[in-house]
Amino acid sequence: xxxxxxxxxxxxxxxxxxxxxxxxxxxxxxxxxxxxxxxxxxxxxxxxxxxxxxxxxxxxxxxxxxxxxxxxxxxxxxxxxxxxxxxxxxxxxxxxxxxxxxxx
Amino acid sequence: xxxxxxxxxxxxxxxxxxxxxxxxxxxxxxxxxxxxxxxxxxxxxxxxxxxxxxxxxxxxxxxxxxxxxxxxxxxxxxxxxxxxxxxxxxxxxxxxxxxxxxxxxxxxxxxxxxxxxxxxxxxxxxxxxxxxxxxxxxxxxxxxxxxxxxxxxxxxxxxxxxxxxxxxxxxxxxxxxxxxxxxxxxxxxxxxxxxxxxxxxxxxxxxxxxxxxxxxxxxxxxx
Numbered sequence: 669x670x671x672x673x674x675x676x677x678x679x680x681x682x683x684x685x686x687x688x689x690x691x692x693x694x695x696x697x698x699x700x701x702x703x704x705x706x707x708x709x710x711x712x713x714x715x716x717x718x719x720x721x722x723x724x725x726x727x728x729x730x731x732x733x734x735x736x737x738x739x740x741x742x743x744x745x746x747x748x749x750x751x752x753x754x755x756x757x758x759x760x761x762x763x764x765x766x767x768x769x770x771x772x
Numbered sequence: 773x774x775x776x777x778x779x780x781x782x783x784x785x786x787x788x789x790x791x792x793x794x795x796x797x798x799x800x801x802x803x804x805x806x807x808x809x810x811x812x813x814x815x816x817x818x819x820x821x822x823x824x825x826x827x828x829x830x831x832x833x834x835x836x837x838x839x840x841x842x843x844x845x846x847x848x849x850x851x852x853x854x855x856x857x858x859x860x861x862x863x864x865x866x867x868x869x870x871x872x873x874x875x876x877x878x879x880x881x882x883x884x885x886x887x888x889x890x891x892x893x894x895x896x897x898x899x900x901x902x903x904x905x906x907x908x909x910x911x912x913x914x915x916x917x918x919x920x921x922x923x924x925x926x927x928x929x930x931x932x933x934x935x936x937x938x939x940x941x942x943x944x945x946x947x948x949x950x951x952x953x954x955x956x957x958x959x960x961x962x963x964x965x966x967x968x969x970x971x972x973x974x975x976x977x978x979x980x981x982x983x984x985x986x987x988x989x990x991x992x993x994x995x
Binding site: 680682689713739741744757769770 | 814820821859878904918925
């Protein structure tokens with residue numbers, strides 16, 4: 669059985685704790701990096717990370733990109749969405765097709 | 773197109789013809805794979821986009837409710853209320869094969885009573901917190917579905933890129949090269965064959981000329 673984790677600042681992740689997800693309340697990108705790179709990360713099927721943090725630890729996220737688990741998924745933090753998640757969808761289309769044919 | 777560096781022999785020709793056949797077959801198969809993957813990928817990615825937009829909207833609402841809840845409670849009591857979760861979520865990962873891309877399927881199970889997800893007594897917390905936790909619990913299913921979709925899309929886009937490169941390499945490099953080399957060897961062999969025939973004809977002419985000369989000499993000697 670795998671677990672589900674949420675990485676983000678305290679205000680953004682505290683709600684998820686109530687639902688029974690594992691939360692990593694971090695205050696700076698280095699701590700998020702450490703979580704993503706730690707061997708424990710492999711015990712998680714899904715790791716949600718706030719876009720604000722994800723923007724600053726792309727390298728660590730890249731580590732997990734080609735593996736089936738954990739799936740590192742961006743979610744908007746408490747300060748709102750930066751649009752990185754949506755633009756990643758477009759980027760994937762661009763990579764597969766050669767140009768973004770969904771029109772954005 | 774560059775011709776391969778091989779000796780123009782019959783053996784080489786048979787070998788190359790076999791390779792050409794394999795390449796053409798591989799090209800056709802890979803092209804079919806690419807087309808089917810592309811079709812499924814585009815379907816998936818359209819759904820993915822819609823789902824992401826809805827999840828982000830709902831999450832922002834949940835965050836908003838948490839801000840409201842935090843405003844009506846002290847920081848400590850809020851943290852305390854959320855500290856010990858009532859339910860735990862665990863995920864089982866199965867593997868689904870889409871055109872030889874192994875994508876994960878997340879089956880999640882929540883333990884605990886799903887009708888009562890609030891991990892706190894109602895006495896010391898505000899109603900806003902109930903709202904906040906409820907709205908977050910509401911997006912959880914969609915959030916998990918999103919994770920599965922995004923991972924699948926990611927893995928598929930990698931595979932499509934790889935397949936596309938292979939198809940193009942076969943179509944624009946390997947197959948033309950082989951064809952060019954086969955043509956070269958065929959021509960070379962034909963040229964050798966023609967050279968051989970002319971040489972034989974020449975030798976035959978020389979032999980006939982010799983015979984005629986010998987016959988004439990014999991006639992002269994008799995005369």
